[in-house]
Amino acid sequence: MNQKPSDDLNHLRILSICFYVKAGLMAFTALFFSIYIFLGAMFMSIDMPRKANEPPPELLGGIFVGVGVALMGLFFVLAFLAFWAGRSLGKHKNYTFCFVIAALVCLSMPLGTILGIFTIIVLMRDSVKAIFNGSAQPQFGSVPPNWQ
Numbered sequence: 001m002n003q004k005p006s007d008d009l010n011h012l013r014i015l016s017i018c019f020y021v022k023a024g025l026m027a028f029t030a031l032f033f034s035i036y037i038f039l040g041a042m043f044m045s046i047d048m049p050r051k052a053n054e055p056p057p058e059l060l061g062g063i064f065v066g067v068g069v070a071l072m073g074l075f076f077v078l079a080f081l082a083f084w085a086g087r088s089l090g091k092h093k094n095y096t097f098c099f100v101i102a103a104l105v106c107l108s109m110p111l112g113t114i115l116g117i118f119t120i121i122v123l124m125r126d127s128v129k130a131i132f133n134g135s136a137q138p139q140f141g142s143v144p145p146n147w148q
Contacts, residue, residue, distance in 0.1 A: 008131060011122045012089050018115050019086030022105065023079045030075030033068045040064025078104075089119075095132040099123050 043061030050056065085101035088094040102123065106116030122128055 008122070008125065008128050012092065012128065012131070015115070015119050015122060016086045016090035019082050019089060019101075019105075019119075022108075022112060022115055023083035023086060025111075026075055026079035026082060026108075030072045030079060033072040033075070036064050036068025036071070040066075040068060092131050092134075095123065095129065 040061040040063070043064060044058045045061075046057060048057050081101055082105060085094075085098050085105075088098050099120065102116045102119035104116075105112040105119070107113075108116075
């Protein structure tokens with residue numbers, strides 16, 4: 001299948017925008033883990049009576065806070081990586097990084113899988129590899145020769 005250089009640039013631009021959207025969705029998802037942090041802080045601050053063999057409620061609260069902070073941090077890191085991949089796709093830089101992040105995004109079903117697969121398909125084209133290598137820099141929006 002022959003791809004025009006402007007098609008490759010359009011596909012990279014669209015994928016870049018989709019990675020920005022994915023990064024925003026992942027950052028928004030990370031905020032939901034603040035509920036765990038809030039509940040854990042509440043468990044840690046409540047003075048509840050307990051039996052002799054029960055663990056203290058502060059332990060459960062600490063577990064909630066720890067899990068919430070860890071998951072929130074993980075999702076913010078993933079959101080940053082998706083954002084940086086979108087930026088790199090838009091600037092045609094960091095080919096290997098974009099490829100690895102596309103494979104990683106595939107684990108986020110269903111939207112991430114679709115985005116990752118399409119990104120891998122586009123990045124596998126020789127013409128796109130040439131754009132990333134700098135050996136081919138087609139102009140975006142250029143008029144095909146038969147339209148002149």
